[in-house]
Amino acid sequence: MKRLLIGAAVGALLLPAAALAQDVDHDHACLDETCSVVSLFSGEETAAGWQGTQAPKYGTWGFDMAGRDTSVKPGDDFFRYANGAAVDKLVIPSDRTSYGSFALLRELSDNRMKELVLGLAARTDLTPGSDEAKVADAYRSYIDEARIEQLDAQPLQPYLAAIRAADSHEKMAVYMGQTVGRFGGSFFGSGITIDAKQPTRYVVSTGQSGIGLPNRDYYLDARYADKKEKYQAYVADMLGMIGWANPTETAAQIVALETKIAEAHWSPVENRNRDRTYNEYTIARLAEDAPGFAWQSYFDAAKLGGVPRLIVRQDTAMPKIAAIYAETPVELLQAWEAFHTADDMAPLLSKRFSDAQWGFRARDLSGQPEQRTREKRAISFAEGSLGEATGRLYVAQYFPAESKAKMEELVANLRTALSHRIDNLTWMGDETKAAAQEKLRKFTVKIGYPDKWRDYSGLEIRADDLVGNAERRGLFEWNYDLARLDEPVDKSEWGMTPQTVNAYYNSANNEIVFPAAILQPPFFDPNGDPAVNYGGIGGVIGHEIGHGFDDQGSKSDGDGVLRNWWTAEDKANFEALTARLGAQYATYEPIAGYKINPGLTMGENIGDASGVAVGLEAYHLSLNGQPAPVLDGTTGDQRFFYGWAQVWQSKYRDEALKQQVATDPHSAAQFRVIGPLRNVDAWYDAFDVQPGTKYYLTPEERVRIW
Known part of the structure; x- marks a missing residue:
């Protein structure tokens, strides 16, 4: 069950933009540079006189110094210096491909969801048709393994019959x-998203698809x-299980077909270019430019046949893919569709x-040794089926x-810190600075949870119909999108649920969003030292704000x-700075033979650099001219950088890391620490980083963008 999520740029702290939907404004003090900065903590919990009411979760003040590896010089590998001993102790669970700070919080969120979902499933007094009853029934439909085994391939049969009839x-x-x-x-993916050039309205978007x-x-x-070879074997296995003729031969033909489609696809780097991916069309013009595919029939079937305009993302790829479609025998198209339907279900x-x-998909592609238990999968299914309903319960508790x-x-x-920094930029002129300040003032912020929750009254969930539940959920979401196509954009909507451990920036709404689940240690600890909090959640906030300027x-x-x-001059200066930053990241190799692609990761790299620079300045401003306290022999700046490093404390399986390098717009964790810090003057001073260490840069080589 796939929904194409395309359109306005969305920058996430952890997940790629493709994983996020485009889917309560708050008035804030200190919107301009003249306003003083307020302290993160009130009363006795100030940076100058920190005293927590409870012990911080990590160490004595928010960072566990025993987790460092002091055999490594900070300038040779700050990720290892700050996190090495802690990372060495991490054991990746057998049903995961990575483990660390994010995963620990996800695990906490999952355990809370388990308590909530199992609690509902155990109750017999739930009102039929209520959100709580639907969550319980969604769980029951997935956990009923005996019925699922009895049905076996039966839920697929109506689909396969329809495919054979096509x-x-x-x-x-x-x-x-x-x-x-x-x-x-x-072969083409379509969806409804916010119009990037008219962000008060929605628009239909379509783009390349067709590969598995x-x-x-x-x-x-x-x-x-080797992955392509295993994929072909998997296609053959799946075709054999659904009774398709000549599965081995047909699988080879499907992979050869998808290879042709892949050759027509734009690269991941090209797909990031928002100027290139906004191409206004009509259905008639698309049919003329990309003949060989029945575009009007396709859009009619998707209930989009009457739209006056649409946005085509990969305009030069569409004619090539349409031609491939036209030259492919119908029998092979049917086999392709049958496989993808079975794979999806x-x-x-x-x-x-x-x-x-x-x-x-998990073991061969990502290196995951064991499948998650059925109970864990059932809880995820129930949570995902009514994401904001479970989110409402999560927030309340x-x-x-x-x-x-x-x-x-x-x-x-x-x-306020970024406003100060914009004013003091040496590479940007006054005209562009004024526009940047206006954009910063217009940022909206969403924290914790939506002001308005989704209404699931129109969604039918049955305890004895797992596949039907998933299908009805997919159609419920699609019909929801269709209904708002002619309506003004609802800026109160969220693209993540409150129980999601992540954060994002949405360019069409010019908003930054922080779900409740990420507002916990090590990102944010109300009992921790403010320096660590500014390095953690402060860096996260700066990262998301930075996406507005990546x-x-x-x-x-x-x-x-x-x-x-x-x-024009300021744009050229900006591009020169980003090119220099990209040249640094192009040298980073998280795993042998797989270097970071700076064209793919540039937005997130700028976000990280902004998060560190702006977060540090905000911490300094919050001191109100007072010196930062020294705690356990560490300065305020040192604790800030430890806080940033602690956020990225993680370990990956090799196959998962290879996949990240190929597909993820985020750099590998170790370079989300090393990459930004080596461009910050204060880091050199804080840890006495000297020439001759691996990641030392001369002051002239350091890239300072925002």
């Missing part, structure tokens, strides 16, 4: 249109040849299907009001409109 190219185009919001796939591996590199790069089917799908208030103060501090987010103005608000 015996012409036009009928297959209709069928592909019908998969929007349902199981199956298409993570991206085009897995078909074309020799480093992933497999986690909800009997053990032979779910094990096969997990075996390739686990998110104190004071956390939101303190976050609002912190955000105000970070905004290489893509900076293409939208304060109202979210995709337009150029830069002078």
